Amino acid sequence: MDLINNKILKCLQENARQSNVAIGKQVGISSPAVSERIKKMEDSGILEGYIAQISSLDLGYQFKAIITLRAFMGKLKPFLEKIQTYDEVVNCYRITGNENIVMEVVLRNQKHLEGFIDNLIVYGETKTQIVLSQVVKQNAIKPA
Amino acid sequence: MDLINNKILKCLQENARQSNVAIGKQVGISSPAVSERIKKMEDSGILEGYIAQISSLDLGYQFKAIITLRAFMGKLKPFLEKIQTYDEVVNCYRITGNENIVMEVVLRNQKHLEGFIDNLIVYGETKTQIVLSQVVKQNAIKPA
């Protein structure tokens, strides 16, 4: 991991679909060198993948919500398995503190939200916070 | 938005860096048709961009945290401006409820966390939850 790799990561976080030639021009090396460095970072696990950012509103979801869950005794494990099956869940973390889980979900409408929360009620207490706006949009992670 | 576009979005959410030819084979149309459809979805705002997923641990960040903020009177606006300048913030939402803000941050170590929270103390009360593990990993958004 040197300065060039950091620049490559920056490029890929800005636009993962640009060519290796374009990246090479920005970082000052040739395209085969870019290709080789990217492959190494993929193999080493630094580069986990490349995903399209999609507007959930334009795809028919009226809102996003942050739902936190405080699991009942013995219900965390079954929850961790069940949660994998829900399409609504965009992201889910296990966290420290009184609450065990925080997740980001997309929902078509109020009925959809109501139904989704009903599914969770057997696993624990939930807290739902509707997303009003995105203040910081998927900021690039810089080398520490 | 038809079935083919939905399949294209699915491909791009699985691997945004695959070629249009590869996508075309999976969805059953030619590569120029894929290219045209992608361009239209980019122009219409459905496709917002393509980003590399990066392992924050491998980049030198020992942990992730979810920090929620309950802003003091008149401090929300200055916070919304200031937060844009912090490299630690990967994602930040304004939300409904008692707390106004929830954000996902990456941190090098305990000292870094302490320093970051100190920066926020002037804007409001914070609650910090350390991420233990990622239960659901950047799930693809399906058409509603």
Add this chain to the structure above:
DNA sequence: AGTGAAAGTGATATACG
């Protein structure tokens, strides 16, 4: 809106500083 073919550009493998 999709296909097929031509031309331009990018990726990949190999040889070599």
Add this chain to the structure above:
DNA sequence: CGTATATCACTTTCACT
């Protein structure tokens, strides 16, 4: 670990359906 070159694949444009 890098570049340079050559071959192969992909993207883009355009005429046609």
